[in-house]
Amino acid sequence: MEVRLRSLVAIFLSVLFVSLSAARMSGAGPTSKSDTSDLEVKPTQLSFKDIAGLSKFVYRSNNDYRGRKYFPQPMCGGIAVLDFDRDGRLDLFFTNGARLPELKKVDSSFHNCLLRNAGQGKFEDVTEKAGLSGVDLDFGFGVAAADYDNDGFTDLFVCNAGRNALYRNQGDGRFVDLTAGSGLDRKPADLLSVCAAWLDYDADGLLDLIVSQYTFWNPKTDVRCVRDGKDDSYCHPRTYRAVPHNLYHNLGNGKFEDVTEASGFSKALGKGMGISIADFNRDGRMDIFVANDTERNFFYLNKGAGKFEEEGLLFGVAYNDQGITVSGMGCDSADYNNDGWVDIFYNNLQTQIFALFKNQEGGFFEYVSPVSGVERLSRRFSGWSNGFIDYNNDGWKDIYSSNGDVDYFPPNAEQHDTLFESQNGEKFVDASDGLGPDFLRMGFQRGSAFLDLNEDGFLDIVVTSLNQSPRIMLSSGGNGNHWLRVQLTGKKSNRDAIGAEVKVTTGAGRALYGHVNPSVGFMSSSEKTLHFGLARETAVKSVEIRWPSGKIQQLTNVPADKVLKVEEAQ
Numbered sequence: 001m002e003v004r005l006r007s008l009v010a011i012f013l014s015v016l017f018v019s020l021s022a023a024r025m026s027g028a029g030p031t032s033k034s035d036t037s038d039l040e041v042k043p044t045q046l047s048f049k050d051i052a053g054l055s056k057f058v059y060r061s062n063n064d065y066r067g068r069k070y071f072p073q074p075m076c077g078g079i080a081v082l083d084f085d086r087d088g089r090l091d092l093f094f095t096n097g098a099r100l101p102e103l104k105k106v107d108s109s110f111h112n113c114l115l116r117n118a119g120q121g122k123f124e125d126v127t128e129k130a131g132l133s134g135v136d137l138d139f140g141f142g143v144a145a146a147d148y149d150n151d152g153f154t155d156l157f158v159c160n161a162g163r164n165a166l167y168r169n170q171g172d173g174r175f176v177d178l179t180a181g182s183g184l185d186r187k188p189a190d191l192l193s194v195c196a197a198w199l200d201y202d203a204d205g206l207l208d209l210i211v212s213q214y215t216f217w218n219p220k221t222d223v224r225c226v227r228d229g230k231d232d233s234y235c236h237p238r239t240y241r242a243v244p245h246n247l248y249h250n251l252g253n254g255k256f257e258d259v260t261e262a263s264g265f266s267k268a269l270g271k272g273m274g275i276s277i278a279d280f281n282r283d284g285r286m287d288i289f290v291a292n293d294t295e296r297n298f299f300y301l302n303k304g305a306g307k308f309e310e311e312g313l314l315f316g317v318a319y320n321d322q323g324i325t326v327s328g329m330g331c332d333s334a335d336y337n338n339d340g341w342v343d344i345f346y347n348n349l350q351t352q353i354f355a356l357f358k359n360q361e362g363g364f365f366e367y368v369s370p371v372s373g374v375e376r377l378s379r380r381f382s383g384w385s386n387g388f389i390d391y392n393n394d395g396w397k398d399i400y401s402s403n404g405d406v407d408y409f410p411p412n413a414e415q416h417d418t419l420f421e422s423q424n425g426e427k428f429v430d431a432s433d434g435l436g437p438d439f440l441r442m443g444f445q446r447g448s449a450f451l452d453l454n455e456d457g458f459l460d461i462v463v464t465s466l467n468q469s470p471r472i473m474l475s476s477g478g479n480g481n482h483w484l485r486v487q488l489t490g491k492k493s494n495r496d497a498i499g500a501e502v503k504v505t506t507g508a509g510r511a512l513y514g515h516v517n518p519s520v521g522f523m524s525s526s527e528k529t530l531h532f533g534l535a536r537e538t539a540v541k542s543v544e545i546r547w548p549s550g551k552i553q554q555l556t557n558v559p560a561d562k563v564l565k566v567e568e569a570q
């Protein structure tokens, strides 16, 4: 009965949509000129509602800003999405800062936090039980979630000012810190690790790890900078030296080998922020993009046999179109124009222009911020985390950015998030204003992660903001568009299937592309499930999977509006 009612409602909505579209195309109807342009700018009216208040938890990102400024304070509040207890519901983990200059988590306001999803939009703080408060760590930044030992339980790697931490999920609700002796413990003192990403660069089925390093820093060597001769300010990054990023090869049995030197990573010195993983030139090997802060960006092309070559300059992603460096923050890689080639986005500070790079068939990237509208839309925002998400399920990936300036100087220090909606895979319009007051909350937004929290087929967003409660924003959904979500489990490939590529062909022949890469945005890990918006289509002709092992698997005639679970064929 209910199903029938829903179908009737769906039919009614489709008819309404078709009539509206027809009216718009013919120019008929009573709409004035401005009404029509409004319709064109915001064809859908989704909104986001913050449900964090439904749950009792004390976590707020705490960067300990109390007047005296310390260099890393603007970077606080990493997020990971993981189903740590495998009950089918996605849980949330947050990183946190430390007391300065002590550089210690002196009380619980600095603890990291694990929120267990109890269903019905409610979360339960299980940090203590899980052993994840991080009391023995210092100022935390990014977190990378993945099952590095292929036992079916998602593990965590947490980046810090001091030592980093590898937490193995024991499968009984507890995590154990297994960093000591793993090979991930040999980090030089004071090396500030910002982000990390898991990938299997040699396709041996074991997830390897890249860590973006920023510089050498500690509270004693922290440089004090002053603006206009009076106010303490965050120093320009040039105050600190650039360093190489680190690559670690997973040897199995909880051991990692630092292959920074052998892989070629040690040659490029940067100030690492976001990391993105994709096979950008489609040679079957996973490559790595790292956004650097005021240094050129790095594009590590995987040459096979454990070797990488940094070819950012050659591929056109090292600088912006004026050949200058910007404050690169978070980044994401996905195919936003549905041509089968993975593109790159990163954000940066106000006036610098967010960067959208269109992949020209694996040969080079074209800087399309000006022609796509991203230049005009991003000019007044300082962005940190971000991601390509098809929030309205029309089959075109939109661009989300978490915003807020580095420093606290007005005007335009506190900012709101933005969502640039893709019109046709080429042009973007700013849809932020229509997304509701929770989406538009002002502040210093930092980490972000995407997931379908309530499993309604519309992507939800979790965002941290400096010294504020995080927002857990549910999408209203309900615009009548259809979707398909694809959940992959590797057998020969890494169990998380990180690096797997999926091509969805709809009934009408439209091709959509995605690849598994939880390292999205800044300091954060999003869900691993791939999400495809199908617009008005209800049928998928085929789903083609290219596993990291190289195996190809195809499914045909897949129904829409469901999660398709696929295990790698043996």
Ligand SMILES: [Ca+2]
Pocket: 146, 147, 148, 149, 150, 151, 152, 153, 154, 155, 168, 169
């Ligand atoms: Ca595991």
Ligand SMILES: [Ca+2]
Pocket: 199, 200, 201, 202, 203, 204, 205, 206, 207, 208, 250
């Ligand atoms: Ca490997």
Ligand SMILES: [Ca+2]
Pocket: 389, 390, 391, 392, 393, 394, 395, 396, 397, 398, 421, 422, 533
């Ligand atoms: Ca879209």
Ligand SMILES: [Ca+2]
Pocket: 451, 452, 453, 454, 455, 456, 457, 458, 459, 460, 474, 475
């Ligand atoms: Ca949802």
